[in-house]
Amino acid sequence: MKKILFVHAKGGVPLEHAIPRLGACGELHVLALVPLPNDAEVGWRAHCRDVVDCEGRRIRGEELVELIVARAKAIGADAVVGFSEYVLLAVAHACERLGLPGPGRNAVLSRDKRLMRERWAERGVPVPAFRRVGSEADLLDAYRALTPPLLLKPAWGAGSVGQAVIEHEDDVAPAWAAVRGALQQLDGYGLGECYETEAPRQLLAEEIIKGTVDGWYDRPGYGDYLSVEGLVVRGTFHPVAITGRIPTIPPFTELSSHAPCALSEPLQRRVEDVARRAVDALSLDTCGTHTEIKLCADGELVVIESAARFGGSAITEVVETVFGVDMVTMLIRELLGEAADPPSAMLVEGTGAAAEMSLIGTDTAGRPWRTSPVWDSRTAELNRLVSPGSHVRHVPGLTVADGTAIPAYEPARGITNCAGMLFLTAPTVDQLVTDTYAILDGLEARLVAAASVDARPDGGVGPADAQERSC
Known part of the structure; x- marks a missing residue:
């Protein structure tokens, strides 16, 4: 049996989705750079031959690459993979040294957004105007050179973490x-680049793209950007499907990803073409891809970014549910040298509809909750919020423990405001979007109502129990 080393860090594909698929492809060994989530609900650990925990040690840079290489050699790994944005570059370097397939030596172009935009500008891929910034003085210069409003963001960031909008010079x-404060705080939580030690000090400012859904969607409810999910196999890009969005909340925090895309096929093919140009320009080897694109006026498209890994949260499960394509298994088989036969062209039609949503303390307009309800999966009864034929559940590996209070929303913290992720299925894309809004706009009241229920024989908790468990 072939052997696989999985390098785990925060973010990426949920363990309960990734690990059973990896374990089905070979003998699975896990190198955990951060503490692993509770396995009680999903049983993913049973699929692992062993788990090596770094026990809270912060290992970075070349030391991390050497650790991965040493562990891979110790088990005789035939493939090394990581799904977190933060370990992508370290895994790529380790694969190069081991002579194994991986993202390749150009993976840095998919991590450092400054290099990414510079490469795209050279190759004629549409990107927003931007400037590198390493100090407040640099940011002021960028404000005066570019056309505001601007977005200040970390060059090595993910999930809209550490972003701020600048409309006036006083901002x-x-x-x-x-x-800077948000990045320092989040790095302490293990949400930071693991290879490039200078990453927290490297930022960029860019003009905010003026997006629109006019001329794109023929129905309401959709946001003005989307992403193309796919993979690169030995240098060839294979787009699999588009996942759409409802509008983000300030500054640009995502609330959901859904499929299938409601755009007409000709418009989806236009998106596919731009995604192909963007990914091809990065010259990657073998990896997942997640390419974000903004919809603009007059049929124009502008590329936001493209990662050399799968979309995080439950995006791979959304694609698999609707299109029947298991991208995790497809990638690991390619890394093991087994042809996986990816789609020859992007899929535009599927069966049913699915979405993943943020368990976050705002409504769909970005208005913060007025209360701090406690999450409890046993009493939430989220299916009360959806239409007949739809079903919603939480994603255990990405959701806080029962009894945890939902934190207040802070714009600079981006997706890390999330207390968890929800997964929704519906018979049609129209019902899916309707239910997405119903859930996100009704979630606060639903959790408040659930917390007001007295202790029940079926295991529900009342307010006193919930308060104890949130401490």
Whole structure:
């Protein structure tokens, strides 16, 4: 049996989705760079031959690459893979040294957004105007050189973490302070680049793309950007499907990803073409891809970014549910040298509809919740919020423990405001979108109502129990 080393860090594909698929392809060994989530609900550990825990040690840079290489050699790994944005570059370097397939030596182009945009500008891929910034003075210069409003963001970031909008010159100083503070705080939580040690000090400012859904969607409810999910196999890009979005909340925090895409096929093919140009320009080897694209006026498209890994949260499960394509298994088989036969062209039609949604303390307009309800999967009864034929559940590996209070929304924290992820299925895309709004706009009241229920024989908890468990 072939042997697989999986390098785990925060983010990426949920373990309960990834690990059973990896384990079905070979003998699975896990190198955990951060503490592993509770396995009680999903039983993913049974699929692992062993788990090596770094026990809270912060291993970075070349030391991390050497650790991965040493562990891979110790088990005789035939493939090394990681799904977190933060370990992508370290895994790529390790694969190069081991002579194994991986993202390739150009993986840095998919991590450092400054290099990414510079490469795309050279190759004629449409991107927003931007400037590198390493200080508040640089940011002020960028504000005066570019056309505001601007977005200040980390060059090595993910999930809209550490972003701020700058509309006026007076916004420069507070935006710089807010973003730098957020990045320092989040790095302490293990949400930071693991290879490039200078990453927290490397930012960029870019003009905010003026997006629109006019001329794209023939129905309401959709956001003005989407992403193309796919993979690169030995240098050839294989787009699999588009996942759409409802509008983000300030600054640009995502609330959901859904499939199938409601755009007409000709418009989807236009998106596919731009995604192909963007991914091809990065010259990757073998990896997952997640390419975000903005919809603009007059049929124009602008590329936001493209990662050399699968979309995080439950995006791979959304694609598999609707299109029947198991991208995780497809990638690991390619890394093991087994042809996986990816789609020859992007899929535009599926069966049913699915979405993953953020368990987050705002409504769909970005208005923060007025209360701090406690999450409890046993009493939430989220299916009360959806239409007949739809079903919603939480994603255990990405959701806080029962009894945890939902945190107040802080814009600079991006997707890390999430207390968890929800997974929705519906018979049609129209019902899916309707139910997505119903869930996100009704979630606060539903959790408050659930918390008000007295202790019940079926295991429900009342407010006193919930308060104890949230401490």
